[in-house]
Amino acid sequence: MERDIVNVGVVGCGNISGIYFKNLTTVFNDIVNVYACADLIKEKEEKALCEYKIPRAMTFEQMLLCDDIQLILNITQPFNHYEISKRALLAGKHVYVEKPLSLNFEQGLELINIAKANKLLLGGAPDTFMGAGIQTSRKLIDDGYIGDIVGATAFMMSKGHESWHPDPEFYYKPGGGPMFDMGPYYITALINLMGGVKSVAGMNTTAFKERIITSQPKYMQKIEVETPTHVSAMLQFQSGATASIITTFDCKKSDLPLIEIYGTKGSIKVPDPNCFSGPVYLATSDGSGYKEVPLTHIYPDNSRGLGLADLAKCLKTGNTPKAGCHQTGHVLEIMCAVFSSFETGRYYKMKTKYKRTEPMLRDLVKGQV
Numbered sequence: 354m355e356r357d358i359v360n361v362g363v364v365g366c367g368n369i370s371g372i373y374f375k376n377l378t379t380v381f382n383d384i385v386n387v388y389a390c391a392d393l394i395k396e397k398e399e400k401a402l403c404e405y406k407i408p409r410a411m412t413f414e415q416m417l418l419c420d421d422i423q424l425i426l427n428i429t430q431p432f433n434h435y436e437i438s439k440r441a442l443l444a445g446k447h448v449y450v451e452k453p454l455s456l457n458f459e460q461g462l463e464l465i466n467i468a469k470a471n472k473l474l475l476g477g478a479p480d481t482f483m484g485a486g487i488q489t490s491r492k493l494i495d496d497g498y499i500g501d502i503v504g505a506t507a508f509m510m511s512k513g514h515e516s517w518h519p520d521p522e523f524y525y526k527p528g529g530g531p532m533f534d535m536g537p538y539y540i541t542a543l544i545n546l547m548g549g550v551k552s553v554a555g556m557n558t559t560a561f562k563e564r565i566i567t568s569q570p571k572y573m574q575k576i577e578v579e580t581p582t583h584v585s586a587m588l589q590f591q592s593g594a595t596a597s598i599i600t601t602f603d604c605k606k607s608d609l610p611l612i613e614i615y616g617t618k619g620s621i622k623v624p625d626p627n628c629f630s631g632p633v634y635l636a637t638s639d640g641s642g643y644k645e646v647p648l649t650h651i652y653p654d655n656s657r658g659l660g661l662a663d664l665a666k667c668l669k670t671g672n673t674p675k676a677g678c679h680q681t682g683h684v685l686e687i688m689c690a691v692f693s694s695f696e697t698g699r700y701y702k703m704k705t706k707y708k709r710t711e712p713m714l715r716d717l718v719k720g721q722v
Protein backbone atom coordinates (compact mmCIF):
# COMPACT_ATOMS: atom_id res chain seq x y z
CA MET A 354 0.00 0.00 0.00
CA GLU A 355 2.73 2.43 1.05
CA ARG A 356 4.44 2.12 -2.36
CA ASP A 357 1.27 3.22 -4.19
CA ILE A 358 1.27 6.53 -2.39
CA VAL A 359 2.98 9.34 -4.28
CA ASN A 360 5.55 11.31 -2.25
CA VAL A 361 5.16 15.06 -2.65
CA GLY A 362 7.64 17.84 -1.93
CA VAL A 363 5.85 21.11 -1.21
CA VAL A 364 7.75 24.26 -2.22
CA GLY A 365 6.33 27.39 -0.57
CA CYS A 366 4.76 27.43 2.91
CA GLY A 367 3.00 30.77 2.51
CA ASN A 368 -0.56 31.97 2.80
CA ILE A 369 -2.29 29.32 0.68
CA SER A 370 -0.15 26.39 1.85
CA GLY A 371 -2.29 25.69 4.95
CA ILE A 372 -5.30 24.38 3.04
CA TYR A 373 -3.04 22.22 0.84
CA PHE A 374 -1.23 20.76 3.87
CA LYS A 375 -4.55 20.16 5.63
CA ASN A 376 -6.25 18.41 2.70
CA LEU A 377 -3.21 16.48 1.51
CA THR A 378 -2.50 15.11 5.00
CA THR A 379 -6.11 14.30 5.94
CA VAL A 380 -8.41 13.99 2.88
CA PHE A 381 -6.13 12.76 0.09
CA ASN A 382 -3.61 10.88 2.25
CA ASP A 383 -4.43 7.53 0.62
CA ILE A 384 -3.16 8.96 -2.67
CA VAL A 385 -0.34 11.31 -1.67
CA ASN A 386 2.12 11.66 1.18
CA VAL A 387 3.60 15.06 1.99
CA TYR A 388 7.21 13.93 2.27
CA ALA A 389 8.81 17.32 2.89
CA CYS A 390 8.20 21.05 2.72
CA ALA A 391 10.45 23.98 1.83
CA ASP A 392 10.34 27.72 2.33
CA LEU A 393 13.06 30.35 2.11
CA ILE A 394 11.66 31.75 5.36
CA LYS A 395 12.47 29.22 8.08
CA GLU A 396 9.63 30.28 10.43
CA LYS A 397 7.11 29.38 7.71
CA GLU A 398 8.69 25.95 7.34
CA GLU A 399 8.62 25.47 11.13
CA LYS A 400 4.94 26.39 11.24
CA ALA A 401 4.11 23.82 8.55
CA LEU A 402 6.15 21.10 10.30
CA CYS A 403 4.45 21.82 13.59
CA GLU A 404 0.88 22.50 12.52
CA TYR A 405 0.49 19.76 9.90
CA LYS A 406 3.03 17.24 11.23
CA ILE A 407 5.03 17.31 8.01
CA PRO A 408 7.89 14.85 8.61
CA ARG A 409 10.78 16.98 7.40
CA ALA A 410 11.93 20.30 5.94
CA MET A 411 14.26 20.30 2.94
CA THR A 412 15.48 22.98 0.59
CA PHE A 413 14.07 22.90 -2.93
CA GLU A 414 17.52 21.86 -4.15
CA GLN A 415 17.56 18.91 -1.72
CA MET A 416 14.14 17.88 -2.98
CA LEU A 417 15.46 17.78 -6.54
CA LEU A 418 18.14 15.31 -5.48
CA CYS A 419 15.82 13.17 -3.36
CA ASP A 420 14.77 9.98 -5.18
CA ASP A 421 11.89 9.43 -2.76
CA ILE A 422 10.07 12.53 -4.02
CA GLN A 423 8.13 11.98 -7.24
CA LEU A 424 5.97 15.08 -7.38
CA ILE A 425 6.68 18.75 -6.61
CA LEU A 426 3.84 21.00 -5.50
CA ASN A 427 4.95 24.51 -6.47
CA ILE A 428 2.99 27.01 -4.39
CA THR A 429 5.44 29.88 -4.52
CA GLN A 430 4.62 33.36 -5.83
CA PRO A 431 3.72 33.60 -9.55
CA PHE A 432 7.11 35.05 -10.55
CA ASN A 433 8.77 31.84 -9.28
CA HIS A 434 6.42 29.39 -11.01
CA TYR A 435 8.38 28.99 -14.26
CA GLU A 436 11.84 28.63 -12.77
CA ILE A 437 10.89 26.22 -9.99
CA SER A 438 8.65 24.10 -12.23
CA LYS A 439 11.32 23.95 -14.94
CA ARG A 440 14.05 22.88 -12.55
CA ALA A 441 11.76 20.27 -11.01
CA LEU A 442 10.80 18.84 -14.42
CA LEU A 443 14.42 18.78 -15.54
CA ALA A 444 15.24 16.86 -12.34
CA GLY A 445 12.67 14.23 -13.39
CA LYS A 446 9.88 15.27 -11.01
CA HIS A 447 6.21 15.54 -11.91
CA VAL A 448 4.89 19.02 -11.12
CA TYR A 449 1.65 20.60 -9.94
CA VAL A 450 1.89 24.40 -9.85
CA GLU A 451 -0.40 27.07 -8.45
CA LYS A 452 -1.84 29.51 -10.97
CA PRO A 453 -0.71 30.96 -13.29
CA LEU A 454 1.34 28.28 -15.05
CA SER A 455 3.93 30.97 -15.92
CA LEU A 456 4.12 34.69 -16.53
CA ASN A 457 3.99 34.39 -20.31
CA PHE A 458 2.81 31.89 -22.91
CA GLU A 459 6.31 31.08 -24.22
CA GLN A 460 7.45 30.01 -20.76
CA GLY A 461 4.27 27.99 -20.29
CA LEU A 462 4.78 26.22 -23.63
CA GLU A 463 8.38 25.48 -22.73
CA LEU A 464 7.29 23.79 -19.50
CA ILE A 465 4.64 21.78 -21.35
CA ASN A 466 7.21 20.66 -23.91
CA ILE A 467 9.76 19.69 -21.24
CA ALA A 468 7.08 17.66 -19.44
CA LYS A 469 6.03 15.92 -22.66
CA ALA A 470 9.60 15.21 -23.78
CA ASN A 471 10.41 13.64 -20.42
CA LYS A 472 7.07 11.79 -20.06
CA LEU A 473 6.30 13.72 -16.88
CA LEU A 474 2.94 15.00 -15.72
CA LEU A 475 2.52 18.76 -15.37
CA GLY A 476 -0.67 20.14 -13.94
CA GLY A 477 -1.85 23.06 -11.96
CA ALA A 478 -4.41 25.20 -10.24
CA PRO A 479 -7.17 25.92 -10.16
CA ASP A 480 -8.93 22.71 -9.21
CA THR A 481 -12.09 24.46 -8.03
CA PHE A 482 -13.75 23.43 -11.33
CA MET A 483 -13.64 19.84 -9.98
CA GLY A 484 -15.83 20.87 -7.03
CA ALA A 485 -19.57 20.44 -6.56
CA GLY A 486 -20.56 23.89 -7.87
CA ILE A 487 -18.97 23.88 -11.32
CA GLN A 488 -19.58 20.14 -11.81
CA THR A 489 -23.30 20.63 -11.11
CA SER A 490 -23.37 23.51 -13.61
CA ARG A 491 -21.59 21.29 -16.12
CA LYS A 492 -24.14 18.51 -15.63
CA LEU A 493 -27.03 20.89 -16.26
CA ILE A 494 -25.38 21.94 -19.53
CA ASP A 495 -24.49 18.40 -20.58
CA ASP A 496 -28.01 17.18 -19.79
CA GLY A 497 -29.45 19.87 -22.09
CA TYR A 498 -31.26 22.03 -19.52
CA ILE A 499 -30.31 25.32 -21.19
CA GLY A 500 -30.12 24.12 -24.79
CA ASP A 501 -27.27 25.30 -26.99
CA ILE A 502 -24.93 27.80 -25.33
CA VAL A 503 -25.06 31.24 -26.92
CA GLY A 504 -22.85 33.21 -24.55
CA ALA A 505 -21.69 33.97 -21.03
CA THR A 506 -20.64 36.78 -18.74
CA ALA A 507 -17.95 36.55 -16.06
CA PHE A 508 -17.24 39.34 -13.58
CA MET A 509 -14.52 39.31 -10.93
CA MET A 510 -15.09 42.70 -9.34
CA SER A 511 -12.88 43.44 -6.34
CA LYS A 512 -10.88 46.17 -4.64
CA GLY A 513 -7.63 44.19 -4.46
CA HIS A 514 -5.78 42.18 -1.83
CA GLU A 515 -3.74 44.73 0.17
CA SER A 516 -6.28 44.89 3.00
CA TRP A 517 -5.96 41.20 3.98
CA HIS A 518 -2.94 39.41 2.44
CA PRO A 519 0.14 39.61 4.72
CA ASP A 520 2.49 40.05 1.72
CA PRO A 521 0.35 41.43 -1.13
CA GLU A 522 3.04 43.00 -3.30
CA PHE A 523 3.10 40.21 -5.91
CA TYR A 524 -0.54 40.86 -6.80
CA TYR A 525 0.53 44.17 -8.39
CA LYS A 526 3.58 42.85 -10.27
CA PRO A 527 3.74 41.00 -13.61
CA GLY A 528 2.08 37.63 -13.10
CA GLY A 529 -0.30 39.20 -10.60
CA GLY A 530 -3.05 41.69 -11.43
CA PRO A 531 -6.70 40.61 -11.50
CA MET A 532 -6.46 38.67 -14.78
CA PHE A 533 -3.46 36.49 -13.85
CA ASP A 534 -4.57 36.18 -10.23
CA MET A 535 -8.31 35.55 -10.53
CA GLY A 536 -8.75 35.04 -14.29
CA PRO A 537 -7.62 31.39 -14.05
CA TYR A 538 -10.64 30.52 -11.87
CA TYR A 539 -13.11 32.23 -14.19
CA ILE A 540 -11.56 31.12 -17.47
CA THR A 541 -11.07 27.54 -16.27
CA ALA A 542 -14.74 27.41 -15.26
CA LEU A 543 -15.82 28.89 -18.61
CA ILE A 544 -13.82 26.44 -20.73
CA ASN A 545 -14.98 23.49 -18.64
CA LEU A 546 -18.56 24.56 -19.26
CA MET A 547 -18.28 25.87 -22.83
CA GLY A 548 -15.20 24.26 -24.42
CA GLY A 549 -12.09 25.80 -25.91
CA VAL A 550 -11.57 29.40 -27.00
CA LYS A 551 -10.58 30.30 -30.56
CA SER A 552 -10.11 34.08 -30.46
CA VAL A 553 -9.67 36.82 -27.89
CA ALA A 554 -10.03 40.61 -27.77
CA GLY A 555 -8.84 42.56 -24.74
CA MET A 556 -8.52 45.99 -23.21
CA ASN A 557 -7.16 47.18 -19.89
CA THR A 558 -6.47 50.17 -17.68
CA THR A 559 -5.04 50.94 -14.24
CA ALA A 560 -6.76 53.17 -11.67
CA PHE A 561 -3.93 53.58 -9.14
CA LYS A 562 -0.18 53.74 -9.75
CA GLU A 563 0.48 53.06 -6.09
CA ARG A 564 -1.27 50.98 -3.43
CA ILE A 565 -0.98 51.25 0.36
CA ILE A 566 -0.93 48.01 2.34
CA THR A 567 -3.43 48.09 5.21
CA SER A 568 -2.92 44.51 6.40
CA GLN A 569 -0.28 43.45 8.94
CA PRO A 570 2.71 43.11 9.14
CA LYS A 571 3.44 45.50 6.25
CA TYR A 572 0.88 48.12 7.31
CA MET A 573 1.29 51.46 5.45
CA GLN A 574 4.02 50.19 3.09
CA LYS A 575 3.63 51.32 -0.51
CA ILE A 576 3.34 49.02 -3.53
CA GLU A 577 4.26 50.31 -6.96
CA VAL A 578 1.66 48.93 -9.39
CA GLU A 579 3.36 47.33 -12.41
CA THR A 580 0.50 45.45 -14.03
CA PRO A 581 -2.96 46.53 -15.28
CA THR A 582 -5.60 46.33 -12.56
CA HIS A 583 -8.80 46.59 -14.64
CA VAL A 584 -8.90 44.07 -17.49
CA SER A 585 -11.79 43.43 -19.90
CA ALA A 586 -12.00 40.83 -22.66
CA MET A 587 -14.26 39.16 -25.19
CA LEU A 588 -13.77 35.46 -25.83
CA GLN A 589 -15.02 33.58 -28.86
CA PHE A 590 -15.33 29.85 -28.25
CA GLN A 591 -14.66 27.09 -30.77
CA SER A 592 -18.43 26.41 -30.66
CA GLY A 593 -19.16 29.97 -31.85
CA ALA A 594 -20.50 31.09 -28.43
CA THR A 595 -19.02 34.27 -26.94
CA ALA A 596 -18.27 35.50 -23.43
CA SER A 597 -17.52 38.88 -21.89
CA ILE A 598 -15.20 38.91 -18.90
CA ILE A 599 -14.02 41.68 -16.56
CA THR A 600 -11.44 41.12 -13.85
CA THR A 601 -10.62 44.12 -11.68
CA PHE A 602 -8.89 45.23 -8.49
CA ASP A 603 -10.27 48.75 -9.05
CA CYS A 604 -13.92 48.31 -8.09
CA LYS A 605 -15.27 49.52 -4.75
CA LYS A 606 -18.73 47.97 -5.17
CA SER A 607 -20.54 45.80 -7.71
CA ASP A 608 -23.71 43.69 -7.75
CA LEU A 609 -22.87 41.90 -11.01
CA PRO A 610 -23.24 38.10 -11.04
CA LEU A 611 -20.00 36.11 -11.01
CA ILE A 612 -20.66 33.86 -14.02
CA GLU A 613 -23.86 33.41 -16.02
CA ILE A 614 -24.21 31.05 -18.98
CA TYR A 615 -26.95 31.76 -21.51
CA GLY A 616 -28.46 29.01 -23.65
CA THR A 617 -31.28 28.76 -26.21
CA LYS A 618 -33.56 27.20 -23.55
CA GLY A 619 -32.43 28.82 -20.31
CA SER A 620 -29.66 30.29 -18.18
CA ILE A 621 -27.41 29.13 -15.35
CA LYS A 622 -26.01 31.29 -12.58
CA VAL A 623 -22.70 29.58 -11.83
CA PRO A 624 -21.30 29.82 -8.27
CA ASP A 625 -18.01 31.48 -7.31
CA PRO A 626 -15.32 29.70 -9.38
CA ASN A 627 -12.78 30.51 -6.65
CA CYS A 628 -14.76 28.11 -4.41
CA PHE A 629 -15.79 24.49 -4.69
CA SER A 630 -19.39 24.93 -3.62
CA GLY A 631 -22.77 26.23 -4.84
CA PRO A 632 -25.35 27.61 -4.97
CA VAL A 633 -26.20 26.84 -8.60
CA TYR A 634 -29.29 28.51 -10.09
CA LEU A 635 -31.18 27.45 -13.21
CA ALA A 636 -33.75 29.50 -15.14
CA THR A 637 -35.70 27.76 -17.88
CA SER A 638 -37.95 29.21 -20.57
CA ASP A 639 -41.06 28.81 -18.33
CA GLY A 640 -40.41 32.39 -17.20
CA SER A 641 -40.44 31.68 -13.46
CA GLY A 642 -36.91 32.99 -12.93
CA TYR A 643 -33.83 31.48 -11.29
CA LYS A 644 -34.33 28.51 -8.95
CA GLU A 645 -31.59 26.87 -6.90
CA VAL A 646 -30.85 23.28 -7.94
CA PRO A 647 -29.41 20.58 -5.67
CA LEU A 648 -25.69 19.91 -6.07
CA THR A 649 -25.08 16.71 -8.02
CA HIS A 650 -21.42 16.11 -7.12
CA ILE A 651 -19.10 15.68 -4.15
CA TYR A 652 -16.48 18.20 -2.91
CA PRO A 653 -18.47 21.27 -1.86
CA ASP A 654 -15.78 22.23 0.71
CA ASN A 655 -12.45 23.94 0.12
CA SER A 656 -10.77 20.90 -1.44
CA ARG A 657 -7.57 22.49 -2.77
CA GLY A 658 -5.28 19.55 -3.45
CA LEU A 659 -8.01 17.67 -5.36
CA GLY A 660 -6.32 18.45 -8.69
CA LEU A 661 -2.95 17.35 -7.33
CA ALA A 662 -4.47 14.11 -5.96
CA ASP A 663 -6.05 13.44 -9.36
CA LEU A 664 -2.70 14.02 -11.08
CA ALA A 665 -0.98 11.68 -8.60
CA LYS A 666 -3.62 9.03 -9.28
CA CYS A 667 -3.02 9.43 -13.03
CA LEU A 668 0.60 8.38 -12.43
CA LYS A 669 -0.82 4.95 -11.59
CA THR A 670 -3.76 4.78 -14.03
CA GLY A 671 -2.14 6.45 -17.04
CA ASN A 672 -5.19 8.73 -17.38
CA THR A 673 -4.89 12.40 -18.29
CA PRO A 674 -5.04 14.70 -15.25
CA LYS A 675 -8.16 16.83 -15.13
CA ALA A 676 -6.14 19.88 -14.03
CA GLY A 677 -3.41 19.07 -16.54
CA CYS A 678 -1.25 21.34 -18.66
CA HIS A 679 -3.58 21.02 -21.68
CA GLN A 680 -5.91 23.13 -19.55
CA THR A 681 -3.51 25.42 -17.67
CA GLY A 682 -1.68 26.09 -20.96
CA HIS A 683 -4.91 27.04 -22.76
CA VAL A 684 -5.89 29.30 -19.84
CA LEU A 685 -2.43 30.92 -19.84
CA GLU A 686 -2.63 31.57 -23.58
CA ILE A 687 -6.08 33.17 -23.20
CA MET A 688 -4.84 35.47 -20.41
CA CYS A 689 -1.76 36.49 -22.38
CA ALA A 690 -3.97 36.99 -25.45
CA VAL A 691 -6.07 39.55 -23.57
CA PHE A 692 -2.97 41.72 -23.16
CA SER A 693 -1.47 41.14 -26.59
CA SER A 694 -4.80 41.94 -28.27
CA PHE A 695 -4.82 45.31 -26.47
CA GLU A 696 -1.22 46.01 -27.47
CA THR A 697 -1.75 45.13 -31.14
CA GLY A 698 -5.31 46.41 -31.47
CA ARG A 699 -6.26 43.07 -33.11
CA TYR A 700 -8.12 39.90 -32.23
CA TYR A 701 -5.72 37.20 -31.04
CA LYS A 702 -6.16 33.81 -32.73
CA MET A 703 -5.52 31.01 -30.24
CA LYS A 704 -2.81 28.48 -31.02
CA THR A 705 -3.68 25.84 -28.41
CA LYS A 706 -6.81 23.71 -28.78
CA TYR A 707 -8.77 22.62 -25.74
CA LYS A 708 -11.06 19.65 -25.26
CA ARG A 709 -13.16 19.67 -22.10
CA THR A 710 -11.96 17.31 -19.40
CA GLU A 711 -14.22 14.41 -18.43
CA PRO A 712 -16.68 15.39 -15.70
CA MET A 713 -16.07 14.14 -12.16
CA LEU A 714 -17.67 10.81 -11.30
CA ARG A 715 -20.80 11.05 -9.16
CA ASP A 716 -20.22 8.02 -6.95
CA LEU A 717 -17.01 9.21 -5.30
CA VAL A 718 -16.61 9.41 -1.54
CA LYS A 719 -14.44 12.06 0.12
CA GLY A 720 -10.77 11.30 -0.48
CA GLN A 721 -11.40 9.63 -3.85
CA VAL A 722 -10.80 11.20 -7.25
Ligand SMILES: NC(=O)c1ccc[n+]([C@@H]2O[C@H](COP(=O)([O-])OP(=O)(O)OC[C@H]3O[C@@H](n4cnc5c(N)ncnc54)[C@H](O)[C@@H]3O)[C@@H](O)[C@H]2O)c1
Pocket residue numbers: 364365366367368369370391392393394397413428429430431433437451452453520534
Ligand atom coordinates in the same frame (compact mmCIF):
# COMPACT_ATOMS: atom_id res chain seq x y z
N1 LIG B 1 -3.17 33.44 -0.83
C1 LIG B 1 -4.26 32.94 -1.39
O1 LIG B 1 -5.39 33.08 -0.89
C2 LIG B 1 -4.14 32.15 -2.67
C3 LIG B 1 -5.26 31.45 -3.09
C4 LIG B 1 -5.16 30.65 -4.20
C5 LIG B 1 -3.99 30.58 -4.90
N2 LIG B 1 -2.90 31.30 -4.52
C6 LIG B 1 -1.68 31.20 -5.31
O2 LIG B 1 -0.74 30.44 -4.57
C7 LIG B 1 0.59 30.92 -4.82
C8 LIG B 1 1.21 31.32 -3.51
O3 LIG B 1 0.42 32.31 -2.91
P1 LIG B 1 0.60 32.68 -1.37
O4 LIG B 1 -0.45 33.66 -1.08
O5 LIG B 1 0.71 31.45 -0.54
O6 LIG B 1 2.04 33.41 -1.44
P2 LIG B 1 3.05 33.71 -0.24
O7 LIG B 1 3.91 34.83 -0.65
O8 LIG B 1 2.28 33.83 1.04
O9 LIG B 1 3.92 32.36 -0.16
C9 LIG B 1 4.84 31.95 -1.15
C10 LIG B 1 6.03 31.34 -0.42
O10 LIG B 1 6.92 30.72 -1.35
C11 LIG B 1 8.21 30.80 -0.78
N3 LIG B 1 9.25 30.53 -1.78
C12 LIG B 1 9.52 31.23 -2.90
N4 LIG B 1 10.58 30.69 -3.56
C13 LIG B 1 10.97 29.61 -2.83
C14 LIG B 1 12.00 28.64 -2.99
N5 LIG B 1 12.86 28.66 -4.01
N6 LIG B 1 12.12 27.66 -2.05
C15 LIG B 1 11.30 27.63 -1.00
N7 LIG B 1 10.28 28.53 -0.82
C16 LIG B 1 10.12 29.50 -1.72
C17 LIG B 1 8.27 32.21 -0.23
O11 LIG B 1 9.27 32.37 0.74
C18 LIG B 1 6.86 32.38 0.34
O12 LIG B 1 6.79 32.08 1.72
C19 LIG B 1 0.44 32.07 -5.81
O13 LIG B 1 0.62 31.59 -7.10
C20 LIG B 1 -1.00 32.52 -5.64
O14 LIG B 1 -1.52 33.07 -6.83
C21 LIG B 1 -2.94 32.05 -3.39
